[in-house]
Each structure stands twice: as C-alpha cells, then as structure tokens.
Amino acid sequence: MACEKKEGRIMRPQQHERALGTFVLTAIIALTATALGTGPAAAQPEHSDVVRVWNLHASDALINAATAVTPGAGQAPPVSQLHLAMVQGAVYDAVNSIVGGYQPYLPDLPPAPRSASLDAAVATAAHDVLIGLGIPPAPPLPQVVLDRLEHLYTAELESIADGDAKTQGVAAGAAAAAAMLEARTDDGRFDPSLSWDVGTLPGEWRPTLPSFANSLAWVGAVEPFTLESTSQFRTKGPKALTSGAYARDYNEVKDLGRALKDLAEPSPRTDEQNKVADFYTVHPQELFNRTFRVISETQGLTVAEEARLFAMLNLTTADSVINCFDDKAFWNFWRPITAIQEGDNDGNRKTVGDPAWMPLVGNPPYSDHPSGYNCVSAAYMHAAQAFFGTNKMEFSVVKIAGAPEMKRDYTRFTDVVEDTIDARVYQGLHFRGADVQGAGIGKNVARWVDLHFFQPVR
Structure with a gap:
C-alpha cells in the first residue's frame, strides 16, 4: 500500500x-x-x-x-x-x-x-x-x-x-x-464472547489434535495500536481448492511436512530442511526480542535509540498479529492435516487424500490462513530493516530451548523470513500460500508504522 x-x-x-x-x-x-x-x-x-x-x-x-x-x-x-x-x-x-x-x-x-x-x-x-x-x-x-x-x-x-x-x-x-x-482499557483483549467458526465442508477449518480448544479468537478483534482497522491489510486468501496452484501447495506440504510413521522410515526432508523445521518451533516473541537485545547491544545504540527500536519492533508485530488473526477468522481455511486426510473430497483430481497423514508438529487451535508465525517473523524483521535503514546485518538467532543450543547465522533480516516460511511447510502446519501471505501482512504493517509513527520532529 x-x-x-x-x-x-x-x-x-x-x-x-x-x-x-x-x-x-x-x-x-x-x-x-x-x-x-x-x-x-x-x-x-x-x-x-x-x-x-x-x-x-x-x-x-x-x-x-x-x-x-x-x-x-x-x-x-x-x-x-x-x-x-x-x-x-x-x-x-x-x-x-x-x-x-x-x-x-x-x-x-x-x-x-x-x-x-x-x-x-x-x-x-x-x-x-x-x-x-x-x-x-x-x-x-x-x-x-x-x-x-x-x-x-x-x-x-x-x-x-x-x-x-x-x-x-x-x-x-x-x-x-x-x-x-x-x-488500552476496553481494547477487546480477552473478550470471552468470541470463538472460531467450525466448519464441515471442504476448505473449512475444524479443530484437530493435539488441542481441540477454541481459543484466542478475540485477538483479531483487539483495537490496533497503529492500524486504522483490524483488516487493513486483508490478504488475497487461500488458493481455490480446484486450482493447480492449490494442488502444488497441497502436494508440497504432503510430501515435506509429514511425520514419520516409524523410526526406520527415511525422512522426506533433507538434513537442512530438518534443521530449519526443528529450529523455528519456539515462542517467537521470546526468540526475536532476545535476538534484538543482542543486535542493539552490538550496534552500540543509545538508550533513546533502543527505546525506539523495541517500540517499533513490538508495536509493529502486535498489529501484524491482530490483522493476522482477523484474516484467519475471515478465511477460516482448513489446515493441511484436515485437507490431506480429506483430500479425496476436495474436488481436485491432483490432490490424493491420505486419511493416516499427520504433520511433523502438532497444530495450533485455529485456522491455517494466514500463518501467524510468519506474520510475526516478517513484522520483526521488516521493522528492524526500517529502523536500521538497511536489510543487511550480520547476526545470529539462537534457540536456547532444548539441548544443545542451536544457532542460525544471517546476513540479511529478511533471510529469517525465508526460513520461517519454509519451516512451517516442513513442519506440516501451513500451505506455502498461507506462509507467504502471512509474511506479507508483517511487511505491510512495518511499512505503515515506518511511514506514520516514530517520525523525527523537525
């Protein structure tokens, strides 16, 4: 925009x-x-x-x-x-x-x-x-x-x-x-009256294992921090079930995002794909705020600069999350686990169903489109790019959950987004279109904030 x-x-x-x-x-x-x-x-x-x-x-x-x-x-x-x-x-x-x-x-x-x-x-x-x-x-x-x-x-x-x-x-x-x-009083947080719509038709979201909880539907109705509406950056939406583009996304996640049926079965993913899938499973807010604490210290920012950086990062991402969850409620699209198990009933001859298919990682209790993780990662990284005035930055993202620690090195902020888009496919949680369009929300919100907030006073 x-x-x-x-x-x-x-x-x-x-x-x-x-x-x-x-x-x-x-x-x-x-x-x-x-x-x-x-x-x-x-x-x-x-x-x-x-x-x-x-x-x-x-x-x-x-x-x-x-x-x-x-x-x-x-x-x-x-x-x-x-x-x-x-x-x-x-x-x-x-x-x-x-x-x-x-x-x-x-x-x-x-x-x-x-x-x-x-x-x-x-x-x-x-x-x-x-x-x-x-x-x-x-x-x-x-x-x-x-x-x-x-x-x-x-x-x-x-x-x-x-x-x-x-x-x-x-x-x-x-x-x-x-x-x-x-x-922020009466801003819509924790509104108990809101819930997700549960569908039964092809393409409609329904709860799946490991959690059938119907939660967090209120997030998409929270008053934004900077945006003019919760749907300001509405996505194009999921690909049509009968399209070739949907079939390509379907077969990609079906092949690369499945869990192994037993330990003797070879992984459908390469070693690098497994590393990416395993890395981006942690709480992204903890991961990225910790990452930027290291970056800001390394860059020698002043107190005022750090205050502005962390405000830009977190207000941008908050509005990206709100817009993202509004979009999830609007499209209410099924996740790969349901789509693949019901694949023979979607009207697309190129999507062969597998009732026993399971994702590598357990599903969150809300719909597929768009990807929340990518709304978050893109918002953080594009907000950082706006703050520093460049996409080029040498830094590391370190996963401290589990042992041993895992680290991924980057030379551009947006390289992280490329990894998180792939990760959610390899984990079997999202169709690629949901990941790409989720990242688009984060990018658009970051641009909006950069244009309208935290402006220097002349």
Whole structure:
C-alpha cells in the first residue's frame, strides 16, 4: 500500500477521547515531579542497558512457563505480543518525553525535564505497565511474577542516586505507563464472547489434535495500536481448492511436512530442511526480542535509540498479529492435516487424500490462513530493516530451548523470513500460500508504522 509519509500521528477517535483524560493525569504527575525537585540539570548518559534489561524482565514475566527457573505467566505468543507492545510503547514514550527528537506514540504526553533519569523512567514505565495489566477481563500476572517484578524494580531504583533526576525519571515513567494503560482499557483483549467458526465442508477449518480448544479468537478483534482497522491489510486468501496452484501447495506440504510413521522410515526432508523445521518451533516473541537485545547491544545504540527500536519492533508485530488473526477468522481455511486426510473430497483430481497423514508438529487451535508465525517473523524483521535503514546485518538467532543450543547465522533480516516460511511447510502446519501471505501482512504493517509513527520532529 503506497502511503505518503506524514508528520502527524494517525489517531482513531476513541484514542483521542482517551488521550484527553490521559493528558490531565500525566500533566499532574509531571507538575508534581517538577515541584519535588528543582536542582541543576544532571548530565544524561547516552548509553545504558536499562531498555534491554527491562525488555528481558517483561519477556520473562509474560512468556516463561510457571515451572521455569524464572517463572512467568506462560502467555501464548499472540497474547504476550500485545502486552510487550504496551510495555515497549510506554518505555519509548517515557524516554522520548525526556530526550525528545521524535513524535510520541501517545499524544498529549507532557515533556519531562531533560535532567530526568532515563534509567528510572524506563524501569518505572515497564514495571507499571506489567503490574497494571490485570484490568478485567484481562487476568493479572501470577503473584510470584508480580513479587519478582517488585523486587527487580526496587533494586533498580536503589541503584540510582536519590535526587531530582531520579524523582523526575520516576514521574516520566509513571506518566507514560498510566497513559498506555488508559489507552488500552476496553481494547477487546480477552473478550470471552468470541470463538472460531467450525466448519464441515471442504476448505473449512475444524479443530484437530493435539488441542481441540477454541481459543484466542478475540485477538483479531483487539483495537490496533497503529492500524486504522483490524483488516487493513486483508490478504488475497487461500488458493481455490480446484486450482493447480492449490494442488502444488497441497502436494508440497504432503510430501515435506509429514511425520514419520516409524523410526526406520527415511525422512522426506533433507538434513537442512530438518534443521530449519526443528529450529523455528519456539515462542517467537521470546526468540526475536532476545535476538534484538543482542543486535542493539552490538550496534552500540543509545538508550533513546533502543527505546525506539523495541517500540517499533513490538508495536509493529502486535498489529501484524491482530490483522493476522482477523484474516484467519475471515478465511477460516482448513489446515493441511484436515485437507490431506480429506483430500479425496476436495474436488481436485491432483490432490490424493491420505486419511493416516499427520504433520511433523502438532497444530495450533485455529485456522491455517494466514500463518501467524510468519506474520510475526516478517513484522520483526521488516521493522528492524526500517529502523536500521538497511536489510543487511550480520547476526545470529539462537534457540536456547532444548539441548544443545542451536544457532542460525544471517546476513540479511529478511533471510529469517525465508526460513520461517519454509519451516512451517516442513513442519506440516501451513500451505506455502498461507506462509507467504502471512509474511506479507508483517511487511505491510512495518511499512505503515515506518511511514506514520516514530517520525523525527523537525
């Protein structure tokens, strides 16, 4: 979609209404902070690990399983992505209110003193959003997670010298977090009234093993962070069941995505294809946020640059997920497991059915088209390309789940997307068309965000 670059932020009417109340609250906080301290401006360090540290704390709190060494809420990828966007958006606004230079994400956030502590602002913004997530019907984070966050936050503040800068930083972070929580109240998260349609006709999605749960249908109805609608980037949709293009996708995933019937059977995949299939099975939000923590440190980004990078990454991906799940509900297309087991009934003579066919990896409990994993991977990688102004970057993606660790080296951001497209075919989870069009959503959302948000202020 061709868009003219705008200097002003695109704001929906409901955001504008919320922003009016936010302005009053944040202005009071900022004025209070100014009254508490009137000392001389302190030199502001440009480099600190605080953005990366609190991105890690947020990832642990939202994504880790309850049984992990560092226990977390165990949120599914789409859910954790929405909450990471809230955290990183507030962190960006807190830092930007102090440093300036770019448009705020939420409007009407008052500027903070230039002397305010960036470390205190980042820690407070992240902490307050995480603690405040439990607004009904959203469940709060588990108590063990809340207790750990309080401990981490207390330790962070104790490491910062008392004085005006610290007080002002806390006020800036609190104002940004309060604005974000208010803006996301009643945004459609966890709406229990929504469910997926279950079909019976050829091409229609139906639940399959390992989980028959009808969950996460509400994700596609959540109010977007940056997009004008949840369906702004509607895909072309699945290929017609009777077409030759569908038959090619069908036979590809049937051949390359099947599970072995016994250990003696040779794999239909090459060694490299098996490596790709095995690698991209983990929680993508944990994987990619960790990857970009390493990249941002390696690139020597400032606190302000890191705040903007992680906001761009996570708000872009949140809206890609929302658009993706809206698209899933719209097309409601069957996954390969159903399509191949019912292949003799789809009206296409080139698709031979196999009632015993099973995918290499268990299916998520929602429809095939488009691929959520590729909506996510493409959003992260194209947002990174927009931030750095280039697709060329030498970096590694490391899978730490399981033993030994696995690593894949890349020289371009979009090389990751090529791998994740292939991976979902090799895993037997998606037709290639669903992967490619899912990646298209992520790319389009990244372009939209780059054109309309986080713009430098002249």
